[in-house]
Amino acid sequence: MSSLTLAFQFASPGPILFELGPFAIRWYGLLIASAVLIGVSLSQDLAKRRNVNPDLLGDLAIWLVLSAIPAARLYYVLFEWEQYSKRPDQIIAIWNGGIAIHGAIIGGTLAALIFARLKKVSIWQLADLVVPSLILGQAIGRWGNFFNSEAFGRPTNMPWKLYIPPQQRPLEFINFEYFHPTFLYESLWNLMVFGILMTLFFRDLKKRSHLKVGTLALIYMVAYSAGRVWIEGFRTDSLMIGPLRIAQIVSLSAIALGLLGLAWLYLLRRPLPDVVPPEEQRWDYRSD
Template sequence: MLIDISTLLDQVGNTWGPLAFEFTSPGPIVFQVGSWTVRWYGLLIASAVMLGVLLSQLLAKLRGINPDLVGDAAIWLVVGAIPLARLYYVLFEWQAYASHPQDIIAIWKGGIAIHGAILGGMLAALIFCRLQKLSFWQLADVVAPSLILGQAIGRWGNFFNSEAFGSPTDLPWKLFIPEAQRPRGYQEIAYYHPTFLYESLWNLMVFGLLLALFFRGLKGKPQLQPGTLFLVYMVTYSAGRVWIEGLRTDSLMLGPLRIAQVVSLTAILIGIAGLAWLYVWRRRLPDVVATQAE
């Protein structure tokens, strides 16, 4: 474990006793008709994708990019993101899936990794941009706000599945976890940090920041270089993920290290280096095609 702030949060929460509010999941299923089941996890992901496509197309139009191209790119992004998000998760949880291989494709039960999704989406976007002769960084900038908004929505799927929660706590905003979903050794403990809520709120703040930068950039205050919004997304989302991951009991691990923290710290360094490249050294980021400004 790199970072653990649960003790600090508990100390803060002790002063908020009168504001106590318990989160309790109603379960993963929205409704069921015969053998047809609609689950919150899938419904939230589908809603996030649809809303993200509409928002990205609007932002693309404002940036002078063909919104139809962004709609086409969305298909590529989903096709690239979801399989790799699942593969990423399964590989780091292989011990659990090795004895139940039929669950590997059961994505509706939860278990996807956002870092895998981002990697898969980036690879798909690079191929798409190369084929369409579109700047990767310009596309990334109009997709970044939609991506973080989708993450804010998608985190609530963890709430309905009673997964991806934090360590035990008595905070006023504690999350009740059914006994069957509790980690090994924690069967007698009912309440945990609602890390899904922490990350969802953090992501909404990042979303607000990206939109503010986007619309100020349209006015040239400041003059944003291609790739800026995506790099800011990398730094700000990852900064939140580092400390939130330190609260979780079910992190994907590589030896003693939490994979998400390692990847997030790496993303922060890359993002800061990229922003310095743009605004300190005043150079453009390598791209698959020349940007319009060039």
């Protein structure tokens, strides 16, 4: 057995970091909080480099957190309603896991649209400053699945196999011990996408390339979704509609929309439609 396998088998201490009387600090919550703090700091730094008031991103972050986390839980609960209808007390038990990133993105997008309208700024300009933080936060947050022993893949004997306790295994795989660490696959994929977005951002900042408004957001849609499509195929706990995996349907739709958006920007050379008319925008960069 390789040292890597041993690390996966024994490194997870369980979902709880430490307990103090009736209170428990869980790894999942700590990772989400860390991702938010790191993401806000990063977005504000990118805003400064674009000569945008960083307080605008700080205000947006509050809107995103207040909308994204409940939406992520609601999305998951709705697609697992048969389970939660029998245990309604668990609907709000987000600390036990059970949130969907696509739900968070939908909720955050709706909040950002309202925010952009109220502040009279471009939603696409905001998105370009937020998506590097978003994908980095997704890379960090995926490790919550590791500590909760959830979101793993099919049984495997690969050297990087992940040990799952019997009580966490699907019934059809109860006699298998090791599974694909899909949380790790997605975390590494997201870090790669983060690197691509940051490279493009700084190349544009140094005028080595010329990115149009919305480019980073569209690349995020395509790149993240491409990874999610193939990684989701390994998982044993996918949200389903009949025989179809919901995450794959959403991801394929996002890839199509992202590619259409990039074609609109660079082949047709037209700006993306926005919620705020151009004459009302208070700040702008590379808006051609």
